[in-house]
Amino acid sequence: MIFAKKLAEALNMKNLFADRVLNNSTADLDEIFKNSAxxxxxxxxxxxxxxxxxPEADLKQAYQDAITNDGPAIFQYQTTQGPLALRKKIAARMQQHAEVPTTANEVMLTQGGQQAIDLVAKLVLNHGDAMIVEGPTYMGALAAFDTYEPTYYEVPVDQHGMDIRVLRKTLRQHPEIKLIYTVPDFHNPTGTTMSIKRRQELVALANQYNCLILEDSPYRDLRYNGKSVPAVKHFDTEGRVIFISSFSKILSPALRTGWLVADEHLMTELINLKSAIDVQSPNVTLAAVNTYLDEHDLDxxxxxxxxxxxxxxxxxxxxxxxxxxxxxxxxxxxxxxxxxxxxxxxxxxxxxxxxxxxxxxxxxxxxxxxxxxxxxxxxxxxxxxxxxxxxxxxxxxxxxxxxxxxxxxxxxxxxxxx
Amino acid sequence: MIFAKKLAEALNMKNLFADRVLNNSTADLDEIFKNSAxxxxxxxxxxxxxxxxxPEADLKQAYQDAITNDGPAIFQYQTTQGPLALRKKIAARMQQHAEVPTTANEVMLTQGGQQAIDLVAKLVLNHGDAMIVEGPTYMGALAAFDTYEPTYYEVPVDQHGMDIRVLRKTLRQHPEIKLIYTVPDFHNPTGTTMSIKRRQELVALANQYNCLILEDSPYRDLRYNGKSVPAVKHFDTEGRVIFISSFSKILSPALRTGWLVADEHLMTELINLKSAIDVQSPNVTLAAVNTYLDEHDLDxxxxxxxxxxxxxxxxxxxxxxxxxxxxxxxxxxxxxxxxxxxxxxxxxxxxxxxxxxxxxxxxxxxxxxxxxxxxxxxxxxxxxxxxxxxxxxxxxxxxxxxxxxxxxxxxxxxxxxx
Structure with a gap:
């Protein structure tokens, strides 16, 4: 970051960068991936x-069958929200795996869960707006939020998830807080899961203080012990919880196929924002995922x-x-x-x-x-x-x-x- | 937009939306696609x-061969910038088709040209920052820019492209302008192409007034009459031109495979921004495009x-x-x-x-x-x-x-x- 800043200064272009770039101190995810390699x-x-x-052979077959079945239209522009057949399947999974009754209209396909985070940040955050993140939290979410330059308030995580007493105190002191970001299931990075009681308390506080909750749950289905708990969105009474997940961890991250579940008063805006960002996700990929789900038992x-x-x-x-x-x-x-x-x-x-x-x-x-x-x-x-x-x-x-x-x-x- | 605003008001959530959403008056691209359908x-x-x-059969084969050749690694996370083999091919095309000597390090894969526009806007624009757009211009670019709430100055387009006299006058009056957005080749929406003389003048003005130029050229290869002219970036002397294009119009839009060419002092920041937005583009798609280019003559x-x-x-x-x-x-x-x-x-x-x-x-x-x-x-x-x-x-x-x-x-x- 400093290197780029110096180069830009040397070229007299420093003043052309937006503040979000010049002030950015986020760890580079790409660097971590390189290091891992x-x-x-x-x-x-x-x-x-x-x-x-x-499931290499199955996915390969799914690409083939999707292209064969859909014909040339698979290569054309489609909708921003994503194919209805796939949204229906995701809606059914939301009921089955997260106890969240969901319609296909409440589902949007995104470029992995990461894009869903960026979209919600873009929906909500003006420069300086207040939001809650867990401490620690998913560093990729911080990277996304950072570009909207929010004011962060950090709530610690223990073995039962976000500390609700600290959350309550923070909301009381800062009622201007608009957004609460949480990874309630097998939290990144601590691995802990939020208790049912805290999920209920979290939703009640969001109602009381007029906040949105961004529930990021890519690991939900990967449980090795114990009993599943309903999603935070299960307890949502006022359409305040936006739930996001992805096929990255349960199928393949290279598909970059995630989804977002939001009530319709939020969905319209989220679709407009995604349209302005990348028009739509790649349809061949989405059709292949849909075909995979037709042909195989993901569970x-x-x-x-x-x-x-x-x-x-x-x-x-x-x-x-x-x-x-x-x-x-x-x-x-x-x-x-x-x-x-x-x-x-x-x-x-x-x-x-x-x-x-x-x-x-x-x-x-x-x-x-x-x-x-x-x-x-x-x-x-x-x-x-x-x-x-x-x-x-x-x-x-x-x-x-x-x-x-x-x-x-x-x-x-x-x-x-x- | 108004509908969503009212719903949000009814739910007392209006104050949770960012200004960029509440002030947005952009035509919805998705609506136009629905209307077309x-x-x-x-x-x-x-x-x-x-x-x-x-080229349905060829693309189908390319997906197959890419998965077969790359093995399971094709389904894993890769780099944000995109696969080297594909970046090399695009760099070669930049020289051949746009007269822009380009290294693979100066190329990044994006989700169509649209994401490249969003990335450059995010790199440059603080709320209120001044930029130039052509009048008329690509409405999808306006949708992307709108979300960063710039101050627009409009420069008319005639049969030789952007009116450089108006551009010069505008820059003289508003030297704070940071970014000039142009579609120089078969302009969207007018179809006109910028003359060589104006391309040279455009770059000279960007140098003089310390601006970046965003050259958006998805139609460049689709010429039915007349002789090709070098890209604006061909005339770039100070690394001020960011060139973007895409396989959407010459292969398939559903692949959402576009690219951005920028000098390295800009590229580092652009990669960081893309990483925060969606980590990377879907690798199976990129590998399939690369394989298609290996197996077939795109030209x-x-x-x-x-x-x-x-x-x-x-x-x-x-x-x-x-x-x-x-x-x-x-x-x-x-x-x-x-x-x-x-x-x-x-x-x-x-x-x-x-x-x-x-x-x-x-x-x-x-x-x-x-x-x-x-x-x-x-x-x-x-x-x-x-x-x-x-x-x-x-x-x-x-x-x-x-x-x-x-x-x-x-x-x-x-x-x-x-």
Whole structure:
């Protein structure tokens, strides 16, 4: 970012960039993906599904059949909202998997869940508008929100999800808050799931303080233990919850096929905004996803994913129990992609990564600082377990744990936060 | 828009929308596409390629081969900028077709040309920032720019492109202008092409007044007469021109595969912005386009398109010469998708469409008002000739011409503008 700024200054073009670009301090997601691609490293940093679990042959067949069945119209412009047949299927899944009665008119296809975040931010946020994010939160959401230059208020997350007492206090102090962003299911980055009680309280507070809730739930179907809870939108009484999810984690991220569920008074505007951003999503892809859902049992595929990812999660937790120092804390998620690690207070996980862990252990994680809107919490990091083989996970955690030992030993007196 | 506003008001949620949404008066592109889809109408309104000219079998094969060749990695996250192999091919096309020496690092894949417009607007425009658009201009670009709430200055277009004298005067009066948006090749909506001399003058003025130029050129390869001229970016001396184009009009719009060419000091920021918007474009689609380009001669396909579209353009112009009143003026483009019609001064083309043309002739066009940032010019409209068969074009123009005759007769004394 600074480099680009200097180049632009040298060319006398600095004053041509918008403030949203000049002020941007967001970690570059692309950098993390590049880092993950380095074959020398064992990377726990990306949020990647397992390459070996993509239903490659089935998707290939779905592309073929979609093109054969739809004929040349598949290559023409279609609607911004997305094909009705696919929206109907998603609406049915919303009822079945999230307990949210949904019509096809309340569904819009988006370029992954990420575009849905950008769309909602664009719908709601003027420069300086107040919003709530969890601390920590999904760094890609921060990247999207940052470009609308909001005023962030951060609400901590514990093992039952967003801390509602802090939320209530924040809303009381800042009734101008317009938007609450939450990842309630297998939260990115902590892996924790919001309790039913807190979901109800969250909706009640949004009603009371006239806020919208953006419920981001890409990991919902990837549960390895325990019983599913209804979506936050299940408890929505006033059309204040916008629910977003995606096929990225349950089918393939390269399809860039996500969706957004919103009541119609919001949907009209969201469609207009998407039309101005990219006209529509690629129809061949959407038709292929629709055909895949016609030809195959996605839930059977998800069951396969869950069996495989459970083994990986268990491998990581087992290795952490064995190799991590006792005063390093971590979550024990029932699903999703991530485990969150809390180091002793005065350890900077970002410095530790670049100075010690990457060069000596060749292991990568995502440090906490870029996962807090405040950028202030430095002693945590996120681990992903879905993309690697169990044996690689164990080896990586062993190497990581060995280098955490001296850090922990130097900080034995520190209180544990999480 | 007003409807949504009222609903939101009723729900006490009006104050939750951003100003960019509440102030938006842009014509809805999606509405135009829906209107075009009504089988009762002969629609000249959309900017659709001909369904019958998509290389359906070749694209189907390309999807198959791409998935077979790339293996499961094709379904995984890749980079935001897009696959190197495809960026190299686009860089080579930039040299060959636009006379712009380009490296793969200077190319980014986008969701159609539309997303590239949104990205550049997001890079440059703070609320209220000054920019130049042509009058008339591409309404989808206005929709994208509108969401960043710029201050527009409009420069008229004549048969040689943007009027550089007006541009110079506007820049002198408003040196704070940051961005100049132009469609120099077979302009949307007028079909005219900017002369070489004006391209040189445009770049010189951007250098003098420290502006960026956004050169939007999706129709460049669709030339039916005359000799190609170099892109505006060919004349760029200071890295001020961002060139965008797309496979939408020369291959298929449903692929949503466009590209942006920018110098590296701009590219870094543009990649970061795209990453925050949708992480990346769908890799299966990009790999399929790349494979299509490996397996087939795109230029041979474009030659076929040009032969077919020339017949359609000629059919439309011949019918207009025959059936349109003499005091209705129109352009005679050498390529692209559109003809621009100017009615006598005091005719409102939008009222005429909804009150007379649609109900009586069942013919649709895009009225001028939504194609001017000022919304002030009401006596023009855009006709598309690529999507329909020549016989349908002739029939539609005959029906339209018959209803224009009384309008024209009532306004014989009016001066002709275009």
């Amino acid at each position: 380095n074959p020398e490293n064992i990377s726990f940093s990306g949020g990647f599904p397992d390459n070996h679990l993509f 059977a595929h998800i069951a396969k994913l869950n069996a495989a990812y459970k083994v990986k999660r268990d491998a990581m937790l087992t290795a952490m129990d064995r190799y991590f120092p006792k005063n390093v804390q971590y979550t024990r998620p029932n699903g999703g992609f991530f485990i969150w690690v809390t180091l002793p207070d005065n350890v900077d996980a970002h410095e530790l990564l670049t100075d010690v862990i990457l060069p000596q252990a060749h292991v990568a994680y995502v440090p906490s600082s870029c996962q807090f809107a405040s950028r202030k919490v430095k002693n945590g990091f996120r681990l992903n377990y879905t993309s690697l083989a169990p044996v690689t996970i164990t080896r990586g955690i062993q190497r990581l744990g060995a280098l955490l030992q001296p850090q922990a030993a130097a900080n034995l007196q520190t209180a544990i936060q999480f | 009504n089988p009762e109408n002969i629609s000249f309104s959309g900017g659709f390629p001909d369904n019958h000219l998509f 041979a396909h474009i030659a076929k398109l040009n032969a077919a579209y020339k017949v359609k353009r000629d059919a439309m112009l011949t019918a207009m010469d025959r059936y349109f009143p003499k005091n209705v003026q129109y352009t005679r483009p050498n390529g692209g998708f559109f003809i621009w019609v100017t009615l006598p001064d005091n005719v409102d083309a939008h009222e005429l469409l909804t009150d007379v043309i649609l109900p009586q002739a069942h013919v649709a066009y895009v009225p001028s008002s939504c194609q001017f940032a000022s919304r002030k010019v009401k006596n023009g409209f855009r006709l598309n000739y690529t999507s329909l068969a020549p016989v349908t074009i002739t029939r539609g123009i005959q029906r339209l011409g018959a209803l224009l005759q009384p309008q024209a007769a009532a306004n014989l004394q009016t001066a002709i503008q275009f």
